[in-house]
Amino acid sequence: DTGVSQDPRHKITKRGQNVTFRCDPISEHNRLYWYRQTLGQGPEFLTYFQNEAQLEKSRLLSDRFSAERPKGSFSTLEIQRTEQGDSAMYLCASSLGVPNSPLHFGNGTRLTVT
Amino acid sequence: GDSVTQMEGPVTLSEEAFLTINCTYTATGYPSLFWYVQYPGEGLQLLLKATKADDKGSNKGFEATYRKETTSFHLEKGSVQVSDSAVYFCALSVWAGGTSYGKLTFGQGTILTVHP
Numbered sequence: 441d442t443g444v445s446q447d448p449r450h451k452i453t454k455r456g457q458n459v460t461f462r463c464d465p466i467s468e469h470n471r472l473y474w475y476r477q478t479l480g481q482g483p484e485f486l487t488y489f490q491n492e493a494q495l496e497k498s499r500l501l502s503d504r505f506s507a508e509r510p511k512g513s514f515s516t517l518e519i520q521r522t523e524q525g526d527s528a529m530y531l532c533a534s535s536l537g538v539p540n541s542p543l544h545f546g547n548g549t550r551l552t553v554t
Numbered sequence: 555g556d557s558v559t560q561m562e563g564p565v566t567l568s569e570e571a572f573l574t575i576n577c578t579y580t581a582t583g584y585p586s587l588f589w590y591v592q593y594p595g596e597g598l599q600l601l602l603k604a605t606k607a608d609d610k611g612s613n614k615g616f617e618a619t620y621r622k623e624t625t626s627f628h629l630e631k632g633s634v635q636v637s638d639s640a641v642y643f644c645a646l647s648v649w650a651g652g653t654s655y656g657k658l659t660f661g662q663g664t665i666l667t668v669h670p
Contacts, residue, residue, distance in 0.1 A: 444597070473657070475658075480662065480663070481662050481663070482558070482643050482660030482661050482662050482663050483598070483658070484660070485657050485658065485659070488657060496657065539586075540603070540605050540647075542603070543598075543600070543658060544600075545590075545597040545598040545599070546597050547595075547596065547597040548597065
């Protein structure tokens with residue numbers, strides 16, 4: 441169990457640019473989640489996948505955000521035309537996908553939009 | 555909608571002091587309750603959980619009891635250590651049937667600093 445890994449750890453971009461983050465879940469986990477965390481707040485749910493199917497998206501996920509999990513393994517989160525309000529820590533988590541199975545979180549990608 | 559409210563922080567204690575971090579919730583269904591901890595520079599880790607009323611979750615000397623009557627899940631530890639300094643998040647997950655579980659709703663977090 442190597443844990444959930446996220447890449448990059450930090451990303452600084454200029455407003456209007458596109459960015460893409462990657463998440464590699466624990467290999468046997470079929471569920472993958474994306475959360476966003478701003479300073480002084482708890483993580484907020486964005487979306488989740490069961491294998492390659494995206495089953496739910498939060499209203500926080502505007503049209504500029506898109507997430508994929510093409511083969512049911514790693515996932516990418518893309519933000520198009522970034523805005524300063526997108527600056528946050530983006531967290532990925534995975535789980536076995538059975539009731540009450542714990543979520544295992546990665547260390548996150550910190551995005552700064554200048 | 556579902557929500558979690560944690561006590562305002564930060565909390566500063568001396569080593570060996572008693573710790574309580576309050577957490578209350580509102581939920582549309584019957585939630586499972588969790589405490590997660592985030593140590594400096596690390597990702598969120600599950601500390602403990604409780605899945606039904608009156609259950610007590612415990613780990614590393616921390617305890618929390620699921621109180622349905624008061625909709626609370628307060629975190630306690632009898633004697634804190636410097637190494638317990640971290641951010642603590644209370645969270646819930648509601649079983650809505652089918653596939654809608656595992657989606658966590660978090661509180662805003664409580665920063666704990668323990669001094670020697």
